[in-house]
Amino acid sequence: MSISVNNISKHFGAFTALDNISLDIPEGELVALLGPSGCGKTTLLRIIAGLEQADQGDVFLKGDRVTDQPVKNRQIGFVFQHYALFRHMTVFENVAFGLRVKPRRERLGEAIIRKKVHDLLSLVQLDWLHDRYPDQLSGGQRQRIALARALAVEPSVLLLDEPFGALDASVRKDLRQWLRNLHHDLNVTSIFVTHDQEEAMEVASQVVVLNHGRIEQQGAPGDIYDHPANAFVSRFIGQTNVFDLEEHDADWLQTAGLSAAQQKGKIAHVRPHDIVIEKSTHHSDAYVTLKDWQHLGALIRIELVKSGINGHAASVYAEMPNDQFRRLHLNRGDKVDLRIRHAHWFH
Amino acid sequence: MNAISATSFLASKKLTLSDPDWVRYALIVATLAVIGLFLLLPLLTVLIEAFAKGWDAYSASLSHPDALAAMRLTLLVAVVTVPLTTVFGVSAAWAIARFDFRGKSLLITLIDLPFSVSPVIAGLIYVLIFGAQGWLGSWASEHDIKILFAVPGIILATLFVTFPFVARELIPLMQEIGHEEEEAALSLGASGWQTFFKITLPNVKWGLLNGVLLCNARAMGEFGAVSVVSGHIRGLTNTLPLHIEVSYNEYDFVGSFAGASILAALAVVTLVFKTVLEWKQKQEAAKQAVEVH
Numbered sequence: 001m002s003i004s005v006n007n008i009s010k011h012f013g014a015f016t017a018l019d020n021i022s023l024d025i026p027e028g029e030l031v032a033l034l035g036p037s038g039c040g041k042t043t044l045l046r047i048i049a050g051l052e053q054a055d056q057g058d059v060f061l062k063g064d065r066v067t068d069q070p071v072k073n074r075q076i077g078f079v080f081q082h083y084a085l086f087r088h089m090t091v092f093e094n095v096a097f098g099l100r101v102k103p104r105r106e107r108l109g110e111a112i113i114r115k116k117v118h119d120l121l122s123l124v125q126l127d128w129l130h131d132r133y134p135d136q137l138s139g140g141q142r143q144r145i146a147l148a149r150a151l152a153v154e155p156s157v158l159l160l161d162e163p164f165g166a167l168d169a170s171v172r173k174d175l176r177q178w179l180r181n182l183h184h185d186l187n188v189t190s191i192f193v194t195h196d197q198e199e200a201m202e203v204a205s206q207v208v209v210l211n212h213g214r215i216e217q218q219g220a221p222g223d224i225y226d227h228p229a230n231a232f233v234s235r236f237i238g239q240t241n242v243f244d245l246e247e248h249d250a251d252w253l254q255t256a257g258l259s260a261a262q263q264k265g266k267i268a269h270v271r272p273h274d275i276v277i278e279k280s281t282h283h284s285d286a287y288v289t290l291k292d293w294q295h296l297g298a299l300i301r302i303e304l305v306k307s308g309i310n311g312h313a314a315s316v317y318a319e320m321p322n323d324q325f326r327r328l329h330l331n332r333g334d335k336v337d338l339r340i341r342h343a344h345w346f347h
Numbered sequence: 348m349n350a351i352s353a354t355s356f357l358a359s360k361k362l363t364l365s366d367p368d369w370v371r372y373a374l375i376v377a378t379l380a381v382i383g384l385f386l387l388l389p390l391l392t393v394l395i396e397a398f399a400k401g402w403d404a405y406s407a408s409l410s411h412p413d414a415l416a417a418m419r420l421t422l423l424v425a426v427v428t429v430p431l432t433t434v435f436g437v438s439a440a441w442a443i444a445r446f447d448f449r450g451k452s453l454l455i456t457l458i459d460l461p462f463s464v465s466p467v468i469a470g471l472i473y474v475l476i477f478g479a480q481g482w483l484g485s486w487a488s489e490h491d492i493k494i495l496f497a498v499p500g501i502i503l504a505t506l507f508v509t510f511p512f513v514a515r516e517l518i519p520l521m522q523e524i525g526h527e528e529e530e531a532a533l534s535l536g537a538s539g540w541q542t543f544f545k546i547t548l549p550n551v552k553w554g555l556l557n558g559v560l561l562c563n564a565r566a567m568g569e570f571g572a573v574s575v576v577s578g579h580i581r582g583l584t585n586t587l588p589l590h591i592e593v594s595y596n597e598y599d600f601v602g603s604f605a606g607a608s609i610l611a612a613l614a615v616v617t618l619v620f621k622t623v624l625e626w627k628q629k630q631e632a633a634k635q636a637v638e639v640h
Binding site: 049051070078080082084085086087097098102133149150152153 | 538
């Protein structure tokens with residue numbers, strides 16, 4: 001295990017930020033700590049880094065207990081949400097900082113430091129900016145310089161706090177891919193914090209879902225999506241339709257293809273792509289109406305309205321590929337037949 | 348279309364923003380008159396009076412042993428108080444900007460206290476503490492420690508009136524800059540001192556220099572608090588401001604205004620330094636913000 005966290009708890013006054021968290025991260029993984037804001041993910045990252053002290057529990061890095069070690073002895077690279085570049089230093093000096101503050105007997109020669117910094121700047125493709133100041137860089141450039149600076153000290157683990165949080169949507173997309181590739185090349189065990197489930201699914205090899213200071217689920221992105229451990233995870237990761245059997249007609253779910261035998265709980269979560277619709281052939285008992293649709297690139301999101309038992313309507317969302325939807329020849333207001341292929345059941 | 352709307356926009360902006368000419372000129376003249384009457388005229392008077400009996404009298408009164416002693420004492424006071432105030436100011440600003448603790452706002456208020464207390468009171472406090480009837484007076488005299496009517500008392504009183512200068516300058520600055528750059532330095536393996544000298548200090552250096560400059564001006568020019576604790580012993584406990592007063596009361600106008608001219612020169616030098624500091628700071632900011640894209 002490259003990073004191990006044992007029974008960590010942290011309180012801020014009466015607020016419980018982390019509630020007895022244990023987590024093991026194998027060597028070489030790129031892990032996302034995912035959760036809504038205030039769930040404790042940044043606090044956990046800062047405790048692993050040593051920037052924050054836990055009230056109880058232990059942190060192990062590469063098998064060594066570092067709970068009482070200050071941040072400078074932990075050999076971590078930390079990338080801050082707002083980059084925290086040294087504003088009075090050039091890009092070159094920023095990246096060289098970690099090499100130059102080493103004690104004299106460990107410090108590399110000036111020529112080696114120069115070469116190393118230029119290599120790192122080439123790695124993040126920004127060597128041409130080496131004499132600029134942080135104020136002169138764009139957000140994406142600052143992010144990459146912050147990363148190069150953290151990598152300069154050859155950390156055994158890399159910790160990133162909301163690395164793409166402060167960037168434009170388009171820059172963010174590029175950087176995500178870039179970070180994945182970089183991690184693939186360097187293979188440094190890395191943790192990044194995010195509240196964006198799409199980002200976590202796209203970048204990470206492992207996702208840890210946190211809520212209210214507890215771990216809800218840990219696993220590969222696909223596993224978490226296909227087998228959410230509980231209603232929170234199911235709702236937080238991806239889109240989902242929620243049917244509460246106590247409010248919705250169980251019979252209705254049966255007509256939609258979920259027989260009573262398949263109903264394994266009180267609440268059914270249905271992914272939009274697990275809903276199949278067809279133009280209604282019989283007019284009388286179809287009570288789902290197509291309200292509207294939106295184009296999401298290759299997919300179409302279809303908003304359906306299901307009239308409930310006591311007259312109140314509920315929206316149901318379905319998704320299908322563009323061409324499939326076109327073949328259905330549906331218009332706004334059409335009655336449709338609806339079939340549910342698969343549901344997750346929770347209590 | 349665009350050009351038309353742009354010009355009309357400019358025109359309307361000009362209309363709303365500019366006052367009639369006579370208002371502008373009246374305001375400028377009024378400002379200049381006030382500055383002339385209350386700042387330049389007194390400064391001029393100081394110089395005229397100082398040189399009323401010619402250069403020789405001026406230099407003679409400045410090279411008088413009592414005048415030289417006063418200048419030496421003033422320098423000594425500044426040399427002792429400014430570093431102490433700077434260390435205090437940096438540590439207080441550090442504590443207030445970095446940590447949350449009970450009574451933090453009370454501490455900020457207390458740091459401001461010398462600004463709101465009359466300097467004479469500041470001096471009296473030390474008389475009450477170290478005077479013959481004071482709390483520590485008898486203890487001090489038993490141990491043969493002279494505080495009141497001696498240099499230590501003058502330094503203490505000056506410390507009291509100057510200690511907010513650096514702290515006041517740094518607290519808002521450090522609060523605005525935040526803690527992240529220091530955390531970044533620590534995560535890169537820097538020690539606490541390295542972080543302080545390579546990150547914290549460079550980030551606040553302009554504010555710090557500004558505070559030190561103002562503190563120095565005040566330390567050299569303080570009259571009220573020092574007057575109470577000094578005892579006005581010529582050649583021993585008279586600082587330059589006190590020397591000026593004593594000379595004036597003895598109708599030694601050349602001596603008094605010659606001393607005043609030194610303090611006035613100090614003020615001018617301080618202003619020049621301050622302007623240079625601000626200019627340097629702007630230059631640095633401009634250097635860092637050259638257009639890139």
